[in-house]
Amino acid sequence: MNAKKYISWIVLILIATLIPPILNLPGSLQYLLDLSLIYAIVAIGLNLLMGYAGQISLGHGAFLAVGAYTSAYLTLTLHVPFFIALILSGLITGIVGILLGLPALKLEGNYLAIATLGFGVAVTQIFAIWTSFTGGFSGIKPLKPELFGFKFNSYLSYYYIILILTIVLVILTWNIIRTKVGRSLMAMRDSEIAAKAMGINVSYYKTLAFGLSAFYTGIAGSLYAHLLGFMTPYDYAFSIGMSLNFLAMIVIGGIGTISGSIIGAIIMTWLPQITSNLPIKSLSQIITGAIIIAVVIFYPNGIAYAGARLKDKFEKLFAKHQEKIVVKIEK
Amino acid sequence: MGKKFIKKLFVIAFALIFTLGIILTGCGNKNNEQPSTPASQKEQTKKELAQGVTDTTVKVGTTLALTGPVAVIGTPMLHGMQAYFNYINDQGGVNGRKIELIYKDDQFNPAVTVQKTQELVEQDKVFALVGTLGTPGLLASMDYIVQKGIPDVYQGSGSSKFAIPFKKNYFPVQPNYTTEGHVLAQYAVDNLNAKNIVIIYQNDEQGTEGLNAIKEQLEKLGKSDLLKAVVPFNTTDVDFSTPVLKAKEANGDVVILLGTAKPLAGIAVKAKEIGYKPQFLASYVVSDLTMFKLAKDAWNGAIVAGWAYPIYGKTENEPKVKLFLDTIKKYFPNETPSGYHVAGWIAAQTFVEGLKRAGDNLTWDGFIKAMETFKDWNDGLAYKLTYTETDHSPQRAMYFMKAIYKNENEYTYEIITDYIEPK
Numbered sequence: 001m002n003a004k005k006y007i008s009w010i011v012l013i014l015i016a017t018l019i020p021p022i023l024n025l026p027g028s029l030q031y032l033l034d035l036s037l038i039y040a041i042v043a044i045g046l047n048l049l050m051g052y053a054g055q056i057s058l059g060h061g062a063f064l065a066v067g068a069y070t071s072a073y074l075t076l077t078l079h080v081p082f083f084i085a086l087i088l089s090g091l092i093t094g095i096v097g098i099l100l101g102l103p104a105l106k107l108e109g110n111y112l113a114i115a116t117l118g119f120g121v122a123v124t125q126i127f128a129i130w131t132s133f134t135g136g137f138s139g140i141k142p143l144k145p146e147l148f149g150f151k152f153n154s155y156l157s158y159y160y161i162i163l164i165l166t167i168v169l170v171i172l173t174w175n176i177i178r179t180k181v182g183r184s185l186m187a188m189r190d191s192e193i194a195a196k197a198m199g200i201n202v203s204y205y206k207t208l209a210f211g212l213s214a215f216y217t218g219i220a221g222s223l224y225a226h227l228l229g230f231m232t233p234y235d236y237a238f239s240i241g242m243s244l245n246f247l248a249m250i251v252i253g254g255i256g257t258i259s260g261s262i263i264g265a266i267i268m269t270w271l272p273q274i275t276s277n278l279p280i281k282s283l284s285q286i287i288t289g290a291i292i293i294a295v296v297i298f299y300p301n302g303i304a305y306a307g308a309r310l311k312d313k314f315e316k317l318f319a320k321h322q323e324k325i326v327v328k329i330e331k
Numbered sequence: 332m333g334k335k336f337i338k339k340l341f342v343i344a345f346a347l348i349f350t351l352g353i354i355l356t357g358c359g360n361k362n363n364e365q366p367s368t369p370a371s372q373k374e375q376t377k378k379e380l381a382q383g384v385t386d387t388t389v390k391v392g393t394t395l396a397l398t399g400p401v402a403v404i405g406t407p408m409l410h411g412m413q414a415y416f417n418y419i420n421d422q423g424g425v426n427g428r429k430i431e432l433i434y435k436d437d438q439f440n441p442a443v444t445v446q447k448t449q450e451l452v453e454q455d456k457v458f459a460l461v462g463t464l465g466t467p468g469l470l471a472s473m474d475y476i477v478q479k480g481i482p483d484v485y486q487g488s489g490s491s492k493f494a495i496p497f498k499k500n501y502f503p504v505q506p507n508y509t510t511e512g513h514v515l516a517q518y519a520v521d522n523l524n525a526k527n528i529v530i531i532y533q534n535d536e537q538g539t540e541g542l543n544a545i546k547e548q549l550e551k552l553g554k555s556d557l558l559k560a561v562v563p564f565n566t567t568d569v570d571f572s573t574p575v576l577k578a579k580e581a582n583g584d585v586v587i588l589l590g591t592a593k594p595l596a597g598i599a600v601k602a603k604e605i606g607y608k609p610q611f612l613a614s615y616v617v618s619d620l621t622m623f624k625l626a627k628d629a630w631n632g633a634i635v636a637g638w639a640y641p642i643y644g645k646t647e648n649e650p651k652v653k654l655f656l657d658t659i660k661k662y663f664p665n666e667t668p669s670g671y672h673v674a675g676w677i678a679a680q681t682f683v684e685g686l687k688r689a690g691d692n693l694t695w696d697g698f699i700k701a702m703e704t705f706k707d708w709n710d711g712l713a714y715k716l717t718y719t720e721t722d723h724s725p726q727r728a729m730y731f732m733k734a735i736y737k738n739e740n741e742y743t744y745e746i747i748t749d750y751i752e753p754k
Contacts, residue, residue: 232467
C-alpha cells in the first residue's frame with residue numbers, strides 16, 4: 001500500500017471519528033450510523049468469502065443470529081463481561097461457520113447457495129424452539145455494554161466501539177488478503193484445479209474461508225444484539241431477506257473490495273430510510289430498486305470502482321491534452 | 332453518447348435524492364426546533380404544554396408496516412386512524428386543536444421500528460404515539476418509550492407485555508392473548524360442552540401465549556383432563572395434513588385454532604378434505620371476512636372470538652357503527668371496511684377521548700392522568716375500557732360469532748353471545 005492510500009484511509013478514519021459529535025446527530029440518525037457500520041462488518045466478512053474465496057452464502061443472516069444469541073446468552077445468563085462475550089460470539093459463530101463449510105467442500109455454485117439457504121431457514125426455526133437458549137418468542141433483552149464502570153448507554157458512545165472494531169477488522173482483512181492465505185483464496189476462486197495443481201490445500205482454505213467469514217458476522221451479531229436491546233428469532237435481520245440484502249451490499253459496493261463492502265452497507269442501510277422520508281408512499285422502494293439496478297448496469301464491478309474509473313477518464317483526458325500540446329510544440 | 336447522457340442523469344438523480352433525503356431527515360429537525368423557542372416562552376406565560384402541542388394543533392405519530400407482507404394490515408389500520416382524525420378535524424378538532432398524524436413505514440423490521448420511533452419522538456417531536464403496529468418492533472422500542480415517558484395509546488399487538496409489568500405511559504386497548512386464551516377455554520367448556528379439546532397453535536409469540544393461557548384457565552376450571560392434544564405448526568408451513576390428522580386421532584370435538592388467517596384457513600380446508608368436522612373455535616386474530624375468501628365453505632360453522640364492536644349484520648345501523656362505516660366510505664371510498672380499519676379507528680378514538688378529557692392540561696402527565704379517568708368507557712368501538720392509576724390492562728371482555736357461508740358472494744359472521752369476561 002502506498003503512502004497516498006495510507007493518508008486517504010487515515011483521513012477517512014478521522015472523518016468517521018469526528019463527524020458524529022461535530023454534527024451532533026439526532027438519536028435516530030446516530031442509531032442508523034451504528035447499524036450501517038455493523039452491517040459493514042458483515043459485508044466485509046461476506047466479501048472475504050464471496051469476493052476473495054469465491055464461495056457463495058445465503059445464510060449470513062443466520063450467522064448474525066448465532067452471534068447475537070451467543071452474546072446475549074453469555075452476558076445475560078452466564079454474566080460474562082460484554083467484551084469477552086463479543087470475542088466469544090465471534091469464535092463460536094466461526095466454529096459454526098467451519099461446520100457449515102464442510103458440506104461446502106462437496107458443493108459448488110447454485111448447490112452451495114441452496115445449502116446455505118437451508119441453513120439460514122433451519123437456524124431461525126431451531127432458535128424459535130430452543131427457548132432455554134434464545135427465550136423464544138417472548139424475546140430477550142441484551143444489556144448495554146459496560147467497561148470499567150462506564151456504561152455505553154448512548155448510540156454515540158456505542159458507535160466508537162463499533163468503529164474501533166470495524167477498523168481492527170478492516171486491518172485484519174487487509175493482512176489476510178495480502179498474505180499466503182489471501183493469495184490461496186484468490187487462486188482457488190479463479191480456478192480450483194489450477195490452485196490444486198499449485199499445491200494449495202483447497203479443502204482447508206474453503207473451510208477456513210467459511211470460518212473467517214462467520215467470525216466477522218458473529219462479531220457483528222453481538223454488536224447488533226446489544227444495539228437493538230431486544231430480539232426474537234424471527235427478527236428481520238436474521239431472515240433470508242436480510243441475507244439477500246447482505247449479498248446486495250457487496251454486489252453494489254464492489255465484490256472483492258473492502259471499501260466496497262463498507263460503501264455497500266452504508267448505501268443499503270441509509271438509502272431506504274432516506275427515501276422513505278420523501279412524501280409519496282412506496283416511492284422509497286421504487287427509488288431504492290431503481291438505484292440498485294442503475295448501479296449494477298453502470299458500475300457492474302460495484303461503486304468502489306466508480307472512483308477509479310473516473311480517475312482513469314480524467315487521466316485519459318489529460319493525456320490527450322498533453323498529446324495535443326506536444327504535437328503543437330513539435331509543429 | 333446516449334448511454335453517457337443517461338449515466339450523467341443517473342449520477343445527478345442519485346446526488347439529488349441523497350441531498351434531498353438528508354435535508355428532509357437532518358435539517359427538518361432544525362426547522363422544527365426553531366418555532367418551538369417562541370412557543371416555549373409563551374408556555375411560561377400561559378400553561379405549560381408538552382412537545383408537539385400548539386394552540387391549534389396536536390401532533391401524534393405512528394409506526395406501521397406499509398410495505399412488505401404485513402402491509403395488508405398496516406395500510407387499512409392507518410386509514411382507519413386517518414378517517415377518524417379527519418372526521419374530528421372537520422368538526423374543528425379537540426378544544427380548537429386539530430390533530431396531525433405523522434406515520435412512518437417500518438416494514439415490520441424491528442431495527443427500523445426502533446429508529447423510526449426515535450425519529451418521531453426526537454425529530455418530529457410528536458405529543459404521543461398512537462396505533463403502532465407489529466409485536467417484534469413494539470417490544471424492541473418499548474424500553475426507549477418507557478424511558479422517555481411519552482404516552483403510547485393502542486399497540487397493534489396481542490402481547491401482554493405492554494400491560495404487565497405495569498407501565499405508566501402505556502395504554503393498551505385490544506385484549507392480549509392471555510385474556511383471550513382464558514375466554515376461549517371458558518367458552519369451550521361452559522357453552523360448547525367440549526369433551527375432547529385439541530389446540531392447534533402457530534408456533535410464535537401469539538400461539539404460545541394463547542396456549543399457556545388456555546391451559547391455565549382449564550386448570551382453574553378443574554377441566555385439565557379435557558385437553559387431549561396440543562399441536563404446533565410453523566408460520567412458514569403450507570401443508571397442514573399433520574396437525575389436522577393429529578387432531579382427528581385425538582378425537583377432538585372442539586378444535587381451538589390460534590394463528591393467522593392463511594394457515595388457519597389451510598387447516599379448515601384440510602379438515603374438510605378428509606371429512607373431519609369438529610367445532611372450530613378461533614382466535615380474534617382471524618375475525619375478519621378474509622377467512623371466507625381463503626377457506627370458502629370450509630369455514631362455515633366455525634366460531635370466532637371478537638373484541639371490537641361488531642360492524643357486520645344487526646349492528647350496522649347503530650349510530651357508532653354507522654359513523655364508522657360512513658366515514659371510511661367518505662375518505663377511502665374504494666376500500667371495504669375491515670377489522671383492521673376498526674383497529675385504527677379505535678386507536679384514534681381512544682386517543683381523542685383522552686385528549687378531550689385532558690382539556691388544556693396537555694402535558695404528558697396531564698394526558699396520562701386524563702386517560703386514567705376511563706371507567707367502563709363504551710362510546711367508541713372498544714368495549715368498556717378502564718384504566719386506573721395502577722392498572723392499564725386492556726379490554727378484557729370478548730364475544731363470539733359464528734361463520735355463515737352461503738356462496739361466494741354471501742357470507743357473514745353472526746353474533747351468538749354477549750360480551751363474556753373471563754372468570
